[in-house]
Amino acid sequence: MEITRREVEGLGALRSDQWPIVSLYLRVDKEHVTDDHYSIRLKNLLRELEQAKEQIGLTRAQVVAVDEDIERIREFFRDHGDEFGQGVALFASSRASLWRVYHVPREVGNEADLDFRPVIGRLVRVVEFFEPVCTCLISRDRARIFSGHLAVFREVAVRLDEEVPGQHGQGGWSQARFARHIEEHVRQHFQRVGQVLFQLFEQEPFRFLVVAGPDEVVRDFVDGLHPYLRERYVGSFNSLMESTAKQVQEETKRIISAWQRQERERYLDLVLEEALSQDMAVVGLDRVVEVVQMRNVNAMVIDDSLSVPGKYCLRCGALQAIGSDVTECQFCGGPVRARQNIVPEVYAEAYRQNANLVFLTEPDLRARLQPYGGIGAILRYRIGAPTTA
Numbered sequence: 001m002e003i004t005r006r007e008v009e010g011l012g013a014l015r016s017d018q019w020p021i022v023s024l025y026l027r028v029d030k031e032h033v034t035d036d037h038y039s040i041r042l043k044n045l046l047r048e049l050e051q052a053k054e055q056i057g058l059t060r061a062q063v064v065a066v067d068e069d070i071e072r073i074r075e076f077f078r079d080h081g082d083e084f085g086q087g088v089a090l091f092a093s094s095r096a097s098l099w100r101v102y103h104v105p106r107e108v109g110n111e112a113d114l115d116f117r118p119v120i121g122r123l124v125r126v127v128e129f130f131e132p133v134c135t136c137l138i139s140r141d142r143a144r145i146f147s148g149h150l151a152v153f154r155e156v157a158v159r160l161d162e163e164v165p166g167q168h169g170q171g172g173w174s175q176a177r178f179a180r181h182i183e184e185h186v187r188q189h190f191q192r193v194g195q196v197l198f199q200l201f202e203q204e205p206f207r208f209l210v211v212a213g214p215d216e217v218v219r220d221f222v223d224g225l226h227p228y229l230r231e232r233y234v235g236s237f238n239s240l241m242e243s244t245a246k247q248v249q250e251e252t253k254r255i256i257s258a259w260q261r262q263e264r265e266r267y268l269d270l271v272l273e274e275a276l277s278q279d280m281a282v283v284g285l286d287r288v289v290e291v292v293q294m295r296n297v298n299a300m301v302i303d304d305s306l307s308v309p310g311k312y313c314l315r316c317g318a319l320q321a322i323g324s325d326v327t328e329c330q331f332c333g334g335p336v337r338a339r340q341n342i343v344p345e346v347y348a349e350a351y352r353q354n355a356n357l358v359f360l361t362e363p364d365l366r367a368r369l370q371p372y373g374g375i376g377a378i379l380r381y382r383i384g385a386p387t388t389a
């Protein structure tokens, strides 16, 4: 199935006390076949699981269970690998009755890991970058609707053509009455399209709505939409009803990218402003980890290229203080695991707490956050200034 925010939230809440869970991300990407074939990458990834097995210290029975899952994964790709166009995310722990496979954008990359929770960092990042979007082409008598996200975008099987009078003269009607009659038809058409959009939204909620058409038509149409849809409306472009899906996708992408950049800038301004006044934000990975452990993150702003080593607890999941040399969890005394890059665990944890994640990819925005450690968090509640210098 396609990955959705709801699925990631479900995975984020999973934990298996006894049986390890294999998390596997694989780029299959048939459109961009380059040097290596994905089956070679798969083989290498499954080998990485051997190292992970040692890292988390398993019992004999757990090792057997993991080996069975690895074999099942191998068979799955042999039989079904061809069904994936871009990327796969797979979570398996047969003994814990877990087996989930998702279609994901190719940008998910490659990783294989073992833990008692699904390793969701990559998934969290991908759902932030590929938010579902709906684009509606609208005119006074027709409509076309497209949906998907920026990697997979298609025309929904909905196309509305209305019989609007007026193309062939006005018969015996007075001009004013005839004009009103047409306007009523247009109004009803907008209403019907709005209802179809709302139904689509209820089936598969989208984050962004883009509307395309002549300016005044777009304005009237958007004004009449359900408030849930209006608050997702992020912009419009001028388009012919005959545009190709490719053209619609490109224009949609342009509008959403511009909107996202503004949004990232807004969050960055906020986090820096609040952190400098030592009020409702903190910056730097060490302080961010502290507030995550306090479950006090409303939003996290992250330099997308940030990578810092760190540790977390295999039993309770707690992030350990950055730079500490603990061998046991500071909170529960459980075994800790070291990561070359702890940042994905940090934002995955914030995601589990329903924080907004804002990834900065633009070099100029990243440069502004860099002096503060490349990461910051806007708080849910005030904790006051640090007491130590």
Ligand SMILES: [Zn+2]
Binding pocket: 313, 314, 315, 316, 317, 318, 329, 330, 331, 332, 333, 334
């Ligand atoms: Zn712990």
